[in-house]
Each structure stands twice: as C-alpha cells, then as structure tokens.
Amino acid sequence: MKDVIDMLIGMTGNVGEGGPRSSRPQAKHNAQRSFEVLLEADPEDTFPTAHRYAVALYTAALQGCSSTASDFYAELLAEETEDDTTEKILELARASQTPGPYGTFKEPDLIQDSDPGPTVHYCISGVQGIPPKLAAALEFSHLLSLHPRDASPQALLRLEEAGWNADEIVTLSQLVSFLSFQIRVVEGLSAVHEGGMREAS
Amino acid sequence: MRYKSAQILEYENEITRPARFTQETLGWVPWLAPIPEEELTQGQREALIDDFRIKRPYFRLLVRNAAALEARTLTDKDIFQNEEGGLPLEDRELAATAASRLNGCVYCASVHSRKASHYSGRKAEIQQLLDEGADADLDPRWSAISHAAQLLTRSPLEFGPDQVSELYRVGLDESEIVDLVYSASFFNWANRLMLALGEPEVLSRRRRS
Secondary structure, eight states: OOOHHHHHHHHTTSOOTTSGGGGOHHHHHHHHHHHHHHHSOOTTOSSOHHHHHHHHHHHHHHHOTTOHHHHHHHHHHHHHOSSSHHHHHHHHHHHTOOOBSOBOOOSGGGGGGOBOOOOOOHHHHOOTTSOHHHHHHHHHHHHHHHOGGGOOHHHHHHHHHTTOOHHHHHHHHHHHHHHHHHHHHHHHHHHHHHHHHHHHO | OEESSSSBEEOSTTSOOOSSOOSSOEEEEESBOOOOGGGOOHHHHHHHOSHHHHHOHHHHHHGGGHHHHHHHHHHHHHHHHOOSSSSOHHHHHHHHHHHHHHHTOHHHHHHHHHHHHHHHSOHHHHHHHHHHGGGOOOOHHHHHHHHHHHHHHSBSOOOOHHHHHHHHHTTOOHHHHHHHHHHHHHHHHHHHHHHHHEEEEEOOHHHHO
C-alpha cells in the first residue's frame, strides 16, 4: 500500500515521497505499519474497520479541522457505509471542537495551570443512527484528543459498560493516539516543505 | 489497588501521587489489567522488543495489541535514538518535554526532562520549562524549539511555514526541523497512551534505586 503520510502531505500540495522523511526510514516504515495494524481490521474483528474509520474521521476532524487527514478518513468511511454515517460523524466533530489541550491537573501544585473544559456524553444524550459502542468510542476520542489530562478509570468504565473489553480499549487508545501523531506529522512536514521553498526563493 | 470492575483498576491512598512536574524517577500504575509476565506468549515477548519492557506494566498492557505496540516502539526508537544526522538528542528530548508539559503528562515529562538534562547538562533550564511551561525564558534556540513543540501540540494545529522560518532563523536546518516535528508529534501519541491508561506515582527510595 502507498505510504499514507506521504499521500496526505501530497494532498496539501507539498512533497512527501522521497522528501525529508528519508533520514528516518524506520519511523516512516513503522508509521505506515501502525496505520495498517490500527485502521485495517481483520474481517472477523470485534472492532470493525468501519468503526475504526469513524473514530479516525472524528479524531482528525476534531484536532485538525483543515487537515487533509479528515478528507481522507471521510472518503474511507463513506466507502464502508451506505447511510449518512460520515455526515453524522463530521457534524458531531464540528459541534464539539474546542481548542486543546485543556483539562484539570490532578497534581495539587498545578491547580493554577488547570484549564477546565467540556466533556462530551454521547451515550447519555443518545446519538441517532450511531450504535452505543461506537458512540462511547467517540466520547473517548474527544477526551484523548482535546483534554487527555482529564482521563480517569471512570472513563474506561464507561467504555467497558458500552461493551469494550481490555484488548479493544488498548487498540482504541492506540488508534486515537497514533492519529494524533499522524495529523501532526502531515501538518508539520507540509510546513517544512513550504517553509523550505520560502527560504530557497 | 482495587478492582473497579473485572478489568479496571483504581488506586486510592495506597499510591503517593506527584505534586508537580519533576525530573525525579516516577512509577506508573495501570488502570487496565496488564498481561502477567508469566502468561506472555512468545509473539508478545518479541513485540516487547527489550527485556526492560517486559518488566513494565505499561508495556505489558499495550502488548494486548502486540503488532501496534511493536510498530509504536520502533517508531519511537528511530525518532529518539537514531544518531545519524538531524537534531542533537538533547533537543529531541527538549521537544518531547515541551509537548508533555503542555498536554499535562507528568510521567512522560519526568522521563524526557531527565534525558534532556542528561544529554545537555542544563538541568536548571529544563526545570524552568517544567515549572513555568510556555512562559519559561530559555535561550533563543531552546525557546524556538520548545515553542514549536508546543504549537505542534495544540489543536487546531498552529504550526505553519512561519514557524519553520523562525526555526531556520535560530540556526536549525531542514533535517533538524524534521526531527523536531517527529519528536513533538510522537509525544502527542505517547502522552495520550500514558494519560489514558494509568497514572504516575512517586517511588519509595528503595524502588527508585
């Protein structure tokens, strides 16, 4: 498969292939492997590919609203689903965008650095057309994407109550965390390319 | 420690939590049950890569998805340990510390501030970054690196060609800026895993040594 980060950088009009990433070949190779392991599930996996794409779209749209990653995951999700799930996920992400990272510190001497903000509760309010297990994953993505320091055993319990087992929670955490890396590498290396062109001119 | 459910753990007064960001060695306790060492399969052991990781609850928890852990670790190693060209290791660790400070990962910040101090010998300045965060007044090169790592950590993302020009201005070259982007981005991966799945604890004097 074509290297996804290079392709997403290409979609910004910048050069990915053969560019500056060649100095860190293992990082490049294993970022691609991470994509394949975390986004492309086996057909019988209990965390299906369509749900992984839905979490990816929500995460990318939430953290990097103008990122090419969000267009990419919207396309992948639309190919996997026949209804208007893609549009619904995008709407949820747009409605929940808050500049991050925020959150409350648990460390007593850091109270003055705390910056409390919203937590979303999709399960309680009910989200039409989105299965409860996926809705719980979107809640968790919101927490990790925008206010990871608010994480708690209680947040994991909400996942468990929605049907997530320990193995799946690890995969979901890796998925949202890896995407947080991927969209920053895309944005950062696109900026390096653009900034470099500017230096050269 | 008590079981909040069959798989979820919580800790009340039996652990001592850190009060602030620190360069001291901290421990980390999981909220989700790791795989016991004696139950690891050969495949899981291989995905853990290094012996020291087999001892850590964090890695034995992540090994529940062995292929994802292995890819994560190999990405980490290339970004922070590959000494062929690019950014000096101390500056990569500085970027990791700045990202961890902003996200609020006290555990990651402790590990990587210690490494930044070790490589650079500039423990007091690193402590200033931990104490003051974005307001820390470091030298122009370190300020630019720390600032860029913080912009890469914010969402919506705020790192663009102007920030790249600023990095050229303080003397970084393209391969160094690429390493900076990778280092800060990687900690936006690592911080989230550490924060999502457990919490830091202060180690007793005996366990620290």
